Amino acid sequence: MRKRMVGAISVAMLVAGCGASDDYANEKRPPTRAGISVSVTDARVLVSPTRLGAGPATVTIVNQTARARDLRLSPPEGSSSACLESDAASGPINPMGTARLTVDLTEGECLLTVGDGAGAPRPARLKVGAERPSAQNQLLLP
Numbered sequence: 001m002r003k004r005m006v007g008a009i010s011v012a013m014l015v016a017g018c019g020a021s022d023d024y025a026n027e028k029r030p031p032t033r034a035g036i037s038v039s040v041t042d043a044r045v046l047v048s049p050t051r052l053g054a055g056p057a058t059v060t061i062v063n064q065t066a067r068a069r070d071l072r073l074s075p076p077e078g079s080s081s082a083c084l085e086s087d088a089a090s091g092p093i094n095p096m097g098t099a100r101l102t103v104d105l106t107e108g109e110c111l112l113t114v115g116d117g118a119g120a121p122r123p124a125r126l127k128v129g130a131e132r133p134s135a136q137n138q139l140l141l142p
Contacts, residue, residue: 031055031132034105038062038112040069040093044122045112052105053132054083059101063093065121073103073110076125081108083128107131 034057039046041064063069071090075082083105093099105128113123 028134032135045124047124068092083108083110
């Protein structure tokens with residue numbers, strides 16, 4: 001009985017040691033998620049902050065109008081550098097309602113628009129700079 005137990009422990013230790021490697025790749029974490037607030041009124045779209053660094057972001061949109069609105073992030077006309085890989089849209093936001101949009105921003109500029117044509121609120125601009133620092137050594141992050 002004792003020989004079997006010693007043999008089983010030896011095999012378990014041998015198997016546990018096989019996966020060890022000294023070349024652990026400690027990749028940097030992405031930057032912490034930035035928060036962007038957008039308010040849609042009848043007259044214009046407001047964004048805060050208007051400038052930030054590239055990286056993951058959560059856009060919180062408040063529709064302060066009396067009709068459903070759809071916020072779109074897209075590059076300005078004639079611009080070659082967009083702050084997103086592809087256009088992003090919130091989908092319809094109910095009057096006096098909120099929505100949340102998660103995006104990964106890149107260096108460039110975005111135009112935040114609601115609707116087209118006459119009666120559409122004036123769009124806002126968001127300028128995205130170089131990537132924000134890594135969150136590698138920040139504790140208590142979600």
